[in-house]
Amino acid sequence: MQAKKPLLPDIEKPPHAPRIPRSSMIMEENDLIEYINRSLDEEEEFHFLRFEFLQRLNIVRLQLDLVRLKGRFQREKRTTIQDLEALESTLQKYATAIRNYQFLKSKAGLQKAETRKRKLLLQRYFQSRVKDQFHSHYCYFHDAEQRIDPLRKALMRNMPAFLAFSSEERMDRSREYSEGKAPREVSAFVDRLTRFLVAMTGAIFLVVPMFIMTLHQSQTKSLITVSVFIVSFALIMALGVRVSNVEALISTATYAAVLMVFLGVNNP
Numbered sequence: 001m002q003a004k005k006p007l008l009p010d011i012e013k014p015p016h017a018p019r020i021p022r023s024s025m026i027m028e029e030n031d032l033i034e035y036i037n038r039s040l041d042e043e044e045e046f047h048f049l050r051f052e053f054l055q056r057l058n059i060v061r062l063q064l065d066l067v068r069l070k071g072r073f074q075r076e077k078r079t080t081i082q083d084l085e086a087l088e089s090t091l092q093k094y095a096t097a098i099r100n101y102q103f104l105k106s107k108a109g110l111q112k113a114e115t116r117k118r119k120l121l122l123q124r125y126f127q128s129r130v131k132d133q134f135h136s137h138y139c140y141f142h143d144a145e146q147r148i149d150p151l152r153k154a155l156m157r158n159m160p161a162f163l164a165f166s167s168e169e170r171m172d173r174s175r176e177y178s179e180g181k182a183p184r185e186v187s188a189f190v191d192r193l194t195r196f197l198v199a200m201t202g203a204i205f206l207v208v209p210m211f212i213m214t215l216h217q218s219q220t221k222s223l224i225t226v227s228v229f230i231v232s233f234a235l236i237m238a239l240g241v242r243v244s245n246v247e248a249l250i251s252t253a254t255y256a257a258v259l260m261v262f263l264g265v266n267n268p
Contacts, residue, residue: 031125031126031129032125034125035121035125035126038121043175044173044174044175044176045140045141045142045173046140046141047110047118047138047139047140047141048138048139048141049134049136049137049138049139050104050105050107050136050137050138050139051136051137052136052137053136055097055100055101055104056101058097059094059097059098059101062090062093062094062097063094065090066087066090066091066094069083069086069087069090104139106143107139107140107141107142107143108139108140108142108143109137109138109139109140110138110139110140114138115138118138119134119135119138122134142184147242148186148242149194149240149241149242150239150240150241150242151194151197151198151240151241152186152190152191152194155190155193155194156182156183156186156187156190157182159190161177161180161181161183163187163189163190164182164183164187164189164190165177165183165187166183166185166186166187166188168185169183169184169185169187198241201236205229205232205233205255206258208229209225209226209229209259209262210262212225213225213226213262213263222263223263226256226259226260226263229259230252230255230256230259233251233252233255234248234252237251237252
């Protein structure tokens with residue numbers, strides 16, 4: 001008699017991924033195309049989600065893998081080719097994740113009102129299929145705004161668009177230009193106007209106090225005039241022009257020295 005083969009336990013087959021009906025796939029593709037067409041028609045610039053949670057999760061996971069590898073190497077005092085290959089792969093993924101995260105962080109973020117608008121648009125088109133919330137940091141593809149001093153920023157915001165926009169940005173952002181929005185880059189006209197205003201301000205801060213101290217000479221009046229103009233000059237350097245602490249200190253001290261020399265000459 002042949003020995004009976006032992007019965008193998010029933011192995012539960014992994015469940016198949018639910019098949020998405022073709023009609024649903026077609027509807028989703030139509031929504032995607034409609035969403036992109038709306039974006040091309042109504043938006044000059046596109047946006048993306050930075051996925052801050054996922055980026056940090058990926059970096060921390062790779063950190064933990066590297067910590068485990070380091071601990072095992074130190075405990076066992078030896079390694080294999082496979083271990084070194086795994087280490088090289090993990091280090092490469094770790095460096096890539098950091099570079100990607102740093103790159104995404106450098107992109108300009110949307111304001112709260114604009115973020116709310118983009119989130120509602122995504123929910124309107126895709127919420128019924130994604131089933132998750134579109135909570136993340138929303139960013140543009142261009143880099144974050146360069147550091148612009150308050151004077152240039154005020155001129156860019158308040159001047160007419162045909163003067164505030166450079167020719168290159170006028171072509172790249174024609175929709176924002178036609179709507180009268182503020183530019184992102186400093187045009188040549190705004191830059192030259194700012195330099196002229198700064199130069200004229202410096203001249204005024206020298207001529208006006210000297211003129212005041214010359215008329216009806218009085219030591220008390222001269223001291224008050226010098227003090228008021230030095231404080232005003234320091235405030236303008238701190239709030240109106242973007243300079244370092246050392247540059248602000250040197251400029252204010254130089255200006256104060258010039259006024260004090262004139263005060264000493266004018267009131268012997």
